[in-house]
Amino acid sequence: MDFCDRVRLVRHSYHLRDRASSRSASDGLSPSFFLLIEPPALADTGRVIPHPAQTFRGWGMSLAWEANDLYGGGRQPARIKDPQLQSQYMDLLYGDPTTRLTLGLNVARYNIGGGDDPTHTSMRADAEMEGFRAGPGAAFDWTRDAAQRRMLQEARIRGANIFEAFSNSPPFWMTVSGSSSGSTVAHQDNLRPDMRESFVTYLTTVVAHFRDVEDVRFESLEAFNEPDLSWMAGGRQEGYSASYSSQKMLIPMLADRLKQDGLDTFVSGVDMNNVGDAVEAAGQLSPRALSALGRLNTHDYRLVNKPAQLKRFKMLAQKFHKPIWMSELGCCFANQGDRTEMWGALFMADSVRMDLRDLGAEAWVLWQPDWNVIAFDENGGAPRPEKQFYALAQYTRFIRPGFQIISAGGASNTLAAYSPALRRLVLVSTNWDKETPNNLDLSAFGGLPSSVAVYRTTADEAINLQKGTISLSSKLHIIDTLPARSITTYVVDGISPLNRPRRHRLPPDLRHRGTKWDAVGQSGQRCAESTHQRCSQL
Numbered sequence: 001m002d003f004c005d006r007v008r009l010v011r012h013s014y015h016l017r018d019r020a021s022s023r024s025a026s027d028g029l030s031p032s033f034f035l036l037i038e039p040p041a042l043a044d045t046g047r048v049i050p051h052p053a054q055t056f057r058g059w060g061m062s063l064a065w066e067a068n069d070l071y072g073g074g075r076q077p078a079r080i081k082d083p084q085l086q087s088q089y090m091d092l093l094y095g096d097p098t099t100r101l102t103l104g105l106n107v108a109r110y111n112i113g114g115g116d117d118p119t120h121t122s123m124r125a126d127a128e129m130e131g132f133r134a135g136p137g138a139a140f141d142w143t144r145d146a147a148q149r150r151m152l153q154e155a156r157i158r159g160a161n162i163f164e165a166f167s168n169s170p171p172f173w174m175t176v177s178g179s180s181s182g183s184t185v186a187h188q189d190n191l192r193p194d195m196r197e198s199f200v201t202y203l204t205t206v207v208a209h210f211r212d213v214e215d216v217r218f219e220s221l222e223a224f225n226e227p228d229l230s231w232m233a234g235g236r237q238e239g240y241s242a243s244y245s246s247q248k249m250l251i252p253m254l255a256d257r258l259k260q261d262g263l264d265t266f267v268s269g270v271d272m273n274n275v276g277d278a279v280e281a282a283g284q285l286s287p288r289a290l291s292a293l294g295r296l297n298t299h300d301y302r303l304v305n306k307p308a309q310l311k312r313f314k315m316l317a318q319k320f321h322k323p324i325w326m327s328e329l330g331c332c333f334a335n336q337g338d339r340t341e342m343w344g345a346l347f348m349a350d351s352v353r354m355d356l357r358d359l360g361a362e363a364w365v366l367w368q369p370d371w372n373v374i375a376f377d378e379n380g381g382a383p384r385p386e387k388q389f390y391a392l393a394q395y396t397r398f399i400r401p402g403f404q405i406i407s408a409g410g411a412s413n414t415l416a417a418y419s420p421a422l423r424r425l426v427l428v429s430t431n432w433d434k435e436t437p438n439n440l441d442l443s444a445f446g447g448l449p450s451s452v453a454v455y456r457t458t459a460d461e462a463i464n465l466q467k468g469t470i471s472l473s474s475k476l477h478i479i480d481t482l483p484a485r486s487i488t489t490y491v492v493d494g495i496s497p498l499n500r501p502r503r504h505r506l507p508p509d510l511r512h513r514g515t516k517w518d519a520v521g522q523s524g525q526r527c528a529e530s531t532h533q534r535c536s537q538l
Helices: 003-027 064-071 083-093 146-157 193-214 244-260 275-284 287-292 307-320 341-357 387-396 531-536
Strands: 044-047 049-055 058-062 107-111 162-166 220-222 266-269 293-299 324-328 363-366 404-407 414-419 424-431 436-441 451-458 466-471 477-482 486-493
Touching: 058 064, 058 162, 058 387, 064 083, 064 146, 083 146, 107 146, 107 363, 146 193, 162 193, 193 220, 193 244, 220 293, 244 266, 244 275, 244 287, 275 293, 275 307, 287 293, 293 307, 307 324, 307 341, 341 363, 341 387, 341 414, 341 424, 341 486, 387 451, 387 486, 424 436, 424 477, 477 486
Parallel strands: 044 436, 058 107, 058 363, 107 162, 162 220, 220 266, 266 293, 293 324, 324 363
Antiparallel strands: 049 404, 404 414, 414 424, 424 486, 436 477, 451 466, 451 486
C-alpha cells in the first residue's frame, strides 16, 4: 500500500466517521457508538531494501537456573534424570538447525554465582547459585556450580561460540545485608565499599579460571543484573541494586583489572530490566564508565511495546560507538496477555522483530527455556517444545549468524534479513488477531525464483513450522494471507541485490522550492508535483 493508497483509506474512514457523526446527532446517538466498529485489517506492505543496518551475531540463552533444573544442583534435584533425555533437551537448544529440530543457539551466558549464606533458606532451590568462595579467607573451590559448568560445556560441544559471564550479586559475605538476595532497605546499594576491590577480583579470577582450565573464553563480563530493581534480603533469587555511583566506579575498575590480568574480555553493561531504564542509565554513567564498556546490554521486559524507546537507545549506542545486545527476555508473567500459549509466542515474536530492527541488537538472548519454551515432563518423559519454541524457531533456524538485518520498508510487522554469503533472504511476519493480507515487494533483488519456501506456526496445536511454497506475483511480490495469530517465515534462496541507479542531484533552481519529491519508481522517473498536490486529486 503506497502513500496515496493510505491517503485514500484515511479520507474514506473520516468520511464515514463524519457521516456517522451527523447521523448520530439527529438520531440522538453518541458518535463513539460508531467508532467502536473496528476497521478492516490493513495489509502489511513494504518494499524490501537490502540496506544493511547491523550484522547479526547470534541467538543465545542464560544458563543459570536452567542448569540446576536440568542436571540438579545445590538443593535442586534434576527434573530430567535420564542422560539421554538430558541430551535431547540440550539438542533442542544448541546445534545445527539444518540437521535436526533445534533453536540453533550459539550464545551462552554463564551466571557467576555469588552464593548465599548457607543458613538462609528463602531462595528457591533452582535459583540458588553456588559461589566459588565460601568466605573472605576461603580458597576458590572450582568443584562448585557443577550443573551450570556442565551445561556450559554441553552448549560448547554443540556449537556455542560466544560466551558472556554475568553476576546477579556479590557473594553474601561482601554485602551490607549479609544476603546475596538483596539489601534490607529498598534500592540501597548492597556492596560494602571496602569490598569493591574484592568483588572485582572475584569476578576476574573466575573469568581467568574458565579460560585456563575450562577452555571457555568469555568475550564479555557483566557485573550488574537489573540494578534498577529493588532487590531485598530474604528474596527468592540473587539480586543487587547497584547505585549509579557504584556502577561508575566498578565498571572502569573491572575493565582495568581485566586488562592488567591479560584477559581478552571486555566489560558489558548495564543490564537494566527494561529499555526505558537503560536509556536513563546511559545518561547517568560518567564518560569514563561509558568508555570502559565494550558493549551496551539491556533486558527488554515490558507490559506494552514502546518502539520509540528502542530507537532512542539505539541512537545512544551509535553516539557512543557501542554495539547492542538484548541480553535477557522471558515470557510470560501473570499480568501479561490472555495466558494462552500462542499469546506468549506472538509476544516473543514481536520482541525479536523489534529488538533486531528497532533496537539494533547484534545478539538476542532468551532467559530460561523452561519459561514456556520447552516443558519438562514431571513424570520423567521427553522434553516438549511449546509454542514459544516454534515462534523463536521461525527466526533462529533461518536468520543465522552473519546475516545482515535490512529494511522491510513499510511492512511494520515483518523483519527482513539477508546473507550475502548464502544469497538468502529471510522475511518473518507476525500477525495477531485478524486474518491479514501480506504484500512484500522483492523487486530490489535479482535472480528471484518463481516460488519461495514458507514456514508457518499458528495457534493450531498441529501447525508448527509447517512448510509450504508460495509463488511470486508478476511484479515480484510475495502476496499472502496471514492467518490470525500466526508467525510466517519466507525463505528466498539464490538472489542478490540489484545495482541501485545513481541518484542525481536536483538542478539548482529546483532544490529549495519546498517540493516533496517521490522516491524513484520502477520506471526511474520522478513526479514533479508535491506529494500533497498529487494525492489531493485522488
